[in-house]
Amino acid sequence: MPLAVTPGEPAGIGPDLVLKQAMNALDRPMFAIADPDLLRDRARQLELSVEIAEIADPDHLTAHTAGVLPVWPVKLRAPSEAGKLDPANAPYVLDTLDAAIDLALNHRAALVTGPVHKGVINEAGIPFTGHTEYLEQKSGVEQVVMMLATEGLRVALVTTHLPLADVPAAITPERLKRVTAVLHASLQRDFGCAEPHILVAGLNPHAGEGGHLGREEIEVIEPALAELRALGWDLEGPLPADTLFQPHYLDRADAVLAMYHDQGLPVLKYKGFGAAVNITLGLPFIRTSVDHGTALDLAGTGRASDTSLGVALRTAADMAFYRSTTHA
Numbered sequence: 451m452p453l454a455v456t457p458g459e460p461a462g463i464g465p466d467l468v469l470k471q472a473m474n475a476l477d478r479p480m481f482a483i484a485d486p487d488l489l490r491d492r493a494r495q496l497e498l499s500v501e502i503a504e505i506a507d508p509d510h511l512t513a514h515t516a517g518v519l520p521v522w523p524v525k526l527r528a529p530s531e532a533g534k535l536d537p538a539n540a541p542y543v544l545d546t547l548d549a550a551i552d553l554a555l556n557h558r559a560a561l562v563t564g565p566v567h568k569g570v571i572n573e574a575g576i577p578f579t580g581h582t583e584y585l586e587q588k589s590g591v592e593q594v595v596m597m598l599a600t601e602g603l604r605v606a607l608v609t610t611h612l613p614l615a616d617v618p619a620a621i622t623p624e625r626l627k628r629v630t631a632v633l634h635a636s637l638q639r640d641f642g643c644a645e646p647h648i649l650v651a652g653l654n655p656h657a658g659e660g661g662h663l664g665r666e667e668i669e670v671i672e673p674a675l676a677e678l679r680a681l682g683w684d685l686e687g688p689l690p691a692d693t694l695f696q697p698h699y700l701d702r703a704d705a706v707l708a709m710y711h712d713q714g715l716p717v718l719k720y721k722g723f724g725a726a727v728n729i730t731l732g733l734p735f736i737r738t739s740v741d742h743g744t745a746l747d748l749a750g751t752g753r754a755s756d757t758s759l760g761v762a763l764r765t766a767a768d769m770a771f772y773r774s775t776t777h778a
């Protein structure tokens with residue numbers, strides 16, 4: 451199965467990184483879903499000699515040729531300049547995603563996404579909080595989970611892109627159980643963890659300090675974990691988030707479940723920014739992504755690092771291989 455790559459925001463670094471990766475010898479075929487002229491222009495700007503080869507069908511792609519980027523064409527809505535956002539191209543970004551989702555749902559590709567600019571999509575009048583939520587909605591599954599991974603650490607999130615003030619109310623026993631179930635199943639299915647050991651963070655400082663610094667641990671998290679432990683699952687917590695990210699806990703853990711975005715991701719990115727991958731668990735197809743944003747300051751300069759895109763491509767390829775060999 452080939453890897454379908456959406457470069458994301460056309461004014462960002464996504465197109466640069468896909469072109470850079472196309473120069474490499476990749477062990478699985480890759481194609482971009484994008485405007486071929488955007489990629490030709492960006493290749494010229496970066497002085498990268500990549501041949502843009504338009505395709506009508508990704509099914510015949512059997513191997514990657516270094517220096518050639520097959521492209522499933524989707525037209526820009528307006529001319530795009532590196533570093534300059536234009537809300538007119540927000541629908542283009544979603545067009546590329548929709549084309550990719552359609553292919554992935556039909557088992558014709560695994561999806562690897564470049565960074566989109568959530569703000570400019572909203573400025574265009576389109577409500578959009580992130581790929582994760584968009585993919586959940588488009589594929590009709592009840593619950594997906596955002597997990598970022600780097601060497602030695604996996605961090606999954608109970609809540610994703612929502613204002614901090616809305617986080618406590620969003621952490622319900624039902625959500626916690628659904629998210630933990632998706633994480634548990636994915637660790638078994640895709641990462642070879644037969645009996646996943648999951649560290650669960652508390653929500654409040656010191657995991658609520660016995661109820662003196664917040665009651666969500668006592669009233670929501672502990673009862674939900676007790677129900678899941680009755681299934682035989684190896685869940686440790688709720689643990690104070692400030693002390694759980696240390697070898698004493700991490701050495702025997704398969705993943706950390708953080709309650710919200712900025713509880714878990716700063717630690718993960720401090721450890722592995724540029725060498726991490728964002729994986730959406732619970733979809734009916736494989737989706738990985740980069741660990742960074744659109745970096746408008748670097749678009750078209752050649753100074754953006756493509757290492758995280760490399761990790762995202764390898765992770766998607768490894769997951770596809772693992773699933774094909776384990777018939778998962």
Ligand SMILES: NC(=O)c1ccc[n+]([C@@H]2O[C@H](COP(=O)([O-])OP(=O)(O)OC[C@H]3O[C@@H](n4cnc5c(N)ncnc54)[C@H](O)[C@@H]3O)[C@@H](O)[C@H]2O)c1
Binds near residue numbers: 458564742756
């Ligand atoms: N996968 C995604 O779609 C994704 C992920 C994160 C952020 N975003 C979006 O990106 C936009 C900008 O976000 P931000 O400014 O917080 O984060 P950012 O990752 O774009 O930039 C943060 C800093 O890291 C640097 N940087 C980022 N990627 C780099 C790379 N590949 N090589 C070298 N340096 C790099 C940037 O130059 C900047 O200094 C926001 O709209 C955000 O929502 C998208």
Ligand SMILES: N[C@H](C(=O)O)[C@H](O)COP(=O)(O)O
Binds near residue numbers: 582583739740741
């Ligand atoms: N939360 C992600 C991160 O910090 O890297 C990022 O915003 C991308 O999220 P989506 O994959 O949902 O767009």
